[in-house]
Amino acid sequence: ILADLDMTVRMERLPKGVKSLLDKSIYDDAVDMSGGEKQKIAIARALYKASSLIILDEPTAALDPLAEAEIYESFNELVKDQTAIYISHRMSSSIFCDKILLLQDGEIAAFDSHENLKKSNNLYSELFLTQAAHYQRETA
Template structure:
């Protein structure tokens, strides 16, 4: 697929069996190669927005367009191929580290090492006796390794980088990382996604420093949108969220 404009047009959604709208007539547009941050408090609808874009769910009302064409009109498999995603509920398998990164039995070793380095896992990789052939988890291999939550997140991020794709999405991928490590991951990812569309989903705001525009969700609606500087000057919800975390993300 060629590069395209993503548009949410009056999109509403509620999960089956519930009454409350998770997204309430959301409209937004993302230009090709634009880096977008979607922020807000927990439960504001951030992850739901991404799941609708990936067609894991369908809107209850409204439509999502790619270059003016409803995404429902594309073959589902072909549509999902254009995404490189790290969801907050990622999982690793009891396979080798290299296979986990490639999500495949076969992998390119140099490429796997490169993306692990970019994801902040390089130092840990150098300490592993078997390197990329290290088995993740000890359940099936006596010398398998259990990694920390932060290390597992870095492996999941490396997997997304390895895959590539036109649209890169990070959905709360750094929750288990300290603020310094989190900022380094975003710095690396910012270099990787040059020329691609990127969507950063977070209730922590380090990603906003690397974004062209920011959408602030509140109770399923877009409360504010604009650049980091413009939103701070408005002294609204975004400014409140930023000030609450300013000790970590001073610019």
């Protein structure tokens, strides 16, 4: 799992490897890691546990766009046979999901695939296109 998340080398370089302490707010001798590295470790921990269900809440929020894209591209392989519930405000993360539950004002507004929602749901389509335009401006 660490290899899939591009964290093997980083973890091997830690003083105690995968047994290194990671939270300086609790342990004085803990290792400092970036927010993105902490998120990758949290994802690895969630995926490592043998469970039929995994819930990820904004798992890539602290990752840079390239690292985020790599995780999205390999997400189905990472979760394998687990049912994954992926909570995100980033519409780009919805592309790889089998089904999307769209909430509006605390109510279910839609439930369908990315492609179907883009075609049939104005709110979803507008949100997706607005965020996509923002990312295109950033990378241009």
